[in-house]
Amino acid sequence: MKVRLHGLFSRLCAVSMLAITIVGAAEASEFNAFALSALAKDYAQSSFPLLREILSIPNDANRPEDVDANVVWSESAFTKRGFSTQRIATAEAPLLLATREHAGAEKTVLIYLQIDGQPVDPSRWFQASPYTPALKQRDAAGEWQQIPWAAIDNYDDEMRVFARSASDAKGPVAMFLASLDALADKNIEPNFNIKVIMDFEEELGSPNLPQAVADNRELLSADMLVIFDGPRHITNRPTLTFGARGIATVTLTTYGPVVAQHSGHFGNYAPNPALRLAQVLASMKDDEGRVTIPGFYDGISFDDATREILRAVPDNEEEIQERLQLGSIDKVAGSYQEAIQYPSLNIRGMQSGWIDEKVRTIVPGWARAEIDIRLVLESDPERLIDLVRQHVREQGFFVTDQVPDKTMRMAHEKIATFTYENSYQSFRTDFDSEVGQWLRSALERTFEEDPIQIRMSGGSIPISPFVNTLGIPAVTVPTVNRDNNQHSPNENLRLGNYRDGIRTMLGILTEPL
Ligand SMILES: [Zn+2]
Numbered sequence: 001m002k003v004r005l006h007g008l009f010s011r012l013c014a015v016s017m018l019a020i021t022i023v024g025a026a027e028a029s030e031f032n033a034f035a036l037s038a039l040a041k042d043y044a045q046s047s048f049p050l051l052r053e054i055l056s057i058p059n060d061a062n063r064p065e066d067v068d069a070n071v072v073w074s075e076s077a078f079t080k081r082g083f084s085t086q087r088i089a090t091a092e093a094p095l096l097l098a099t100r101e102h103a104g105a106e107k108t109v110l111i112y113l114q115i116d117g118q119p120v121d122p123s124r125w126f127q128a129s130p131y132t133p134a135l136k137q138r139d140a141a142g143e144w145q146q147i148p149w150a151a152i153d154n155y156d157d158e159m160r161v162f163a164r165s166a167s168d169a170k171g172p173v174a175m176f177l178a179s180l181d182a183l184a185d186k187n188i189e190p191n192f193n194i195k196v197i198m199d200f201e202e203e204l205g206s207p208n209l210p211q212a213v214a215d216n217r218e219l220l221s222a223d224m225l226v227i228f229d230g231p232r233h234i235t236n237r238p239t240l241t242f243g244a245r246g247i248a249t250v251t252l253t254t255y256g257p258v259v260a261q262h263s264g265h266f267g268n269y270a271p272n273p274a275l276r277l278a279q280v281l282a283s284m285k286d287d288e289g290r291v292t293i294p295g296f297y298d299g300i301s302f303d304d305a306t307r308e309i310l311r312a313v314p315d316n317e318e319e320i321q322e323r324l325q326l327g328s329i330d331k332v333a334g335s336y337q338e339a340i341q342y343p344s345l346n347i348r349g350m351q352s353g354w355i356d357e358k359v360r361t362i363v364p365g366w367a368r369a370e371i372d373i374r375l376v377l378e379s380d381p382e383r384l385i386d387l388v389r390q391h392v393r394e395q396g397f398f399v400t401d402q403v404p405d406k407t408m409r410m411a412h413e414k415i416a417t418f419t420y421e422n423s424y425q426s427f428r429t430d431f432d433s434e435v436g437q438w439l440r441s442a443l444e445r446t447f448e449e450d451p452i453q454i455r456m457s458g459g460s461i462p463i464s465p466f467v468n469t470l471g472i473p474a475v476t477v478p479t480v481n482r483d484n485n486q487h488s489p490n491e492n493l494r495l496g497n498y499r500d501g502i503r504t505m506l507g508i509l510t511e512p513l
Helices: 005-014 017-023 033-046 048-055 064-080 149-154 170-185 209-215 273-282 304-312 317-324 381-394 406-411 434-447 464-470 495-509
Strands: 084-088 095-100 108-114 134-138 144-147 160-162 193-199 224-227 239-241 246-255 344-351 366-375 398-400 415-424 452-454 474-476 492-494
Touching: 033 048, 033 170, 033 434, 033 495, 048 160, 048 170, 064 084, 064 095, 064 193, 108 170, 108 464, 134 149, 160 495, 170 495, 209 464, 224 434, 224 464, 239 434, 239 474, 246 273, 246 381, 273 366, 304 452, 366 381, 381 398, 381 415, 398 406, 434 474, 434 495, 492 495
Parallel strands: 108 193, 108 224, 224 474, 239 452, 398 415
Antiparallel strands: 084 095, 095 193, 134 144, 134 160, 160 492, 246 366, 246 415, 344 366
């Protein structure tokens, strides 16, 4: 018998969730916090072979044969679970869409899963292969020691599985499949339709995603987007993330003599490009890290309710500063959470001449800075880029997007080459949106505590095409441990987080919409 959640839950939700057990429906009682926890425990245990299997398939997005193996595996995994699957062709790797409709459903939830992983350097992994999952626990000295895989039959929360993509983001894929299995075994269907969009190029920045979304609006249409990716807040408590900053990048080059010159012969005569670059960069910010270019922070303000939500995030800033060994912090905002609500202007690298053992006595020919601008919803990327370019101009530079030739060099006192790329926009969903309220309610019922609500994550994810092109709100549900070494050697997933991730997804799948 399929249990229809809709009517049952709209009644139940009107009263306290604790009332579920009192109502007496055997099926409904399975969904209180206690029951979800027990179910998650069972299905964490029974899905370890699935987790091991998915992590054993190499998934470097740069390798077409890896992509193909993962597409095939995903098709099979979702077909087995009653989904119809469809490849969405792009210029490179396809996207995979898996759809399952449920009787009586009125809404459709689009779920984003990432299958590919960062490239690996096996020599830096302390195990046979990054694609051979290793079970490890800490010894008395705090060092990770591999233990036989069979020990997972009696796992404890602090054990971890080490493998590429254990956390980013095949772990969440396995959690999602395990929670689908748990509900199927209980004959329970969500009261909403599910579309799962699988990305096999996330680690490459999803270069083909925006076009694919634009070309397949109808196919991908949904009421909301849920992203199962990323680590929880550092306290490892249930977390919801309502937005992510976007990113644009700028490359800025200044010029001296056409080729590097002897600093004895030409120092005091040939202008130094490194100094010019330093001067123009230094003019962009004040001594406390605030961008001084007028208009850069325009449009950003918080109401009291937002301030309260930012304040409620349990960051330990003393600990952050101690960990990063920061004797001072930038004064863009009053707190860490507030700081990431603003666009940032960051020098991510600089080069001119040579240093260390290659240092030489020259006036260099050029100097270059790579800059990233993290975007927020209020900041139109083109406008910010224009502001920065105009600022460079105001420092007396002739600004071009070309490498200057001799004619150009002779015609201007100071030249800067300015090129940029607007990678992706930010997104930010209202806390009180339908998807926000729905997920909050699911997590409150599942964990019997208020989730930590992050208004904006500092980093960028390629989700804005869905939000902007499909016009649907998106919220990220992170599940994995923050210290998971994602993108690095020895990536891992804490088994307590794996189980709690299944619990989270069970809570969401059983939350009526
Ligand atoms: Zn990643």
